[in-house]
Amino acid sequence: MEVGPGHFLLAKLDDVARWAQSSSVWPLTMGLxxxxxxxxxxxxxxxDVARLGSEVFRASPRQADLMIVSGRVAQKMAPIVKRLYDQMADPKWVISMGACASSGGIFDNYAIVQGVDTIVPVDVYVPGCPPTPDGLLYAINLIQQQIREGGRGGIFARA
Amino acid sequence: MSVSSTPLEPLGSEVLLQDGNAMVLSMGPQHPSTHGVLQIMLEIEGETVVKAEPEIGYLHTGIEKTAENLFWTQAQTVIERMDYLAPESNALCYCLAVEKLLGVEAEIPERATLIRVLVAELTRIASHCVWLGTHGIDLGALSIFFYCFDLRENILDLQEAAGGARMHPNYVRVGGVNGDLPDGFLTRLDALIEKFPGRMRELRALLQKNPIFQDRTIDVGIVSAEQAVGWALTGPALRASGVAYDVRRAFPYCGYDKYEFDVPTRKEGDAYARFLVRLDEMDEAMRIVAQVRKALRPGPTMSSNVKFAPPPKETIAISMEALIHHFKLVSEGFRVPPGDVYASVEGPRGELGYYVVSDGGNRPYRVRTRPPSLYNLQALKGMAPGNLIADLVVMIGSMDPVFGEVDR
Structure with missing residues (x-):
């Protein structure tokens, strides 16, 4: 962005749109x-995640941009997680929160899906059992960064 | 494992069957008011519930099975993740059971027992904070959530200082507790004890006399004393129906018979009574914490029996014996004599019990849990018919289920 003569700013529409988008990432109310x-x-x-513009948790996947897979995904829950992801409107992002969601964690057994990335594409993984809220805040920061840069990819969050 | 992308079976919040006036609706497992992954199959006429069938298992983790493949101490890691709002109660109950099997109850140092009571009561307050905050949100009272979680942060800070983690500190161990309370802990605890009554006044002022909250909760989800006993309800859900059963009183453990505290009960048995009982319980828990604080004296926090309790870290560098014991405990754990035992504690949700079986090995043969949430949740089936769907949300919230322990 640059300041033009007089009182206006010049910017590319893409940049403004991404800035707006990254400042209002609405997560899905999905607690596992x-x-x-x-x-x-x-x-x-x-x-206070409201500082990042992400305090508006939405119960309907249709209104959410970000899925935070918060906890272990049981085999019985897996189809529902996938379905919720499919119901979310594009563009959408996924945070895999915690060891269980990322890899099954300490539950290497018959009941738990060994990593939610076998079901939905994950953008940011947050380590921890459970991760501290700082860790999740940092993950949201990384999602915002991805949105501003207009790219996606596997980035590991480290708080 | 991969999940195929073929069309899924009908699940989630949608109409499954429509026949005349009745309609079958699936509520959950993705629903903001089910406090986790609960699905309820509802048969409704208009907005009135005719039949409610809870469907559980969406968080089945295989914790009991996993525990059988871990050393006695390691098993505690997965056990703490059952009731994740009160991990210390889980750990305490499991440790009491294992200590009973080992026959070493008398070897637990005084200070360790006091610290156990301290963390167990703090965790009760923290758990009730989460319940009150989320229950408020369900009813549209958003502010209470912020007050509750602010209070909970204070307790989690203490928990983190003592055990090293906010939610699953693994602090209570077989033989005592893992390390003494850190420097500055008691000062922070004193500050919390001092400001707590004021905080409770705030919480009460927000909801207790609030006419909307009263309208939504009074005479909703009534459970009579007979029903409550019949359904094996425990904890606040039972005491709100007028039955003063509290494991701390009925079967004292950790010296609870020495503390002065009341067991709050109400007669009404509705959601509002359960709300009041839990609030009173928070006050009583803090009363116990204050008494523990006064009784705390310096001393060891771990049993000196190195056959199951790790020797102090500082002796490992200078004592060959200590090094050997430490190595043995870490590499193959300790063995527990064959037998079976049941131990129970009063968790925030009710009687939390562990039935532990040993075959004489270094791993549990069976760890069976009695999760209070599971028993409390089944009352929903009896409470719901004849009420509105909106009241069902109040009932779920007032039962305070935690699905980590319902599904295990």
């Missing part, structure tokens, strides 16, 4: 397990 409680903590006063 322990990580969901830390996901709620992110919206609470101490961490």
């Amino acid at each position: 397990a322990c990580c969901a409680i830390e996901m709620m903590s992110v919206t609470a006063p101490e961490y």
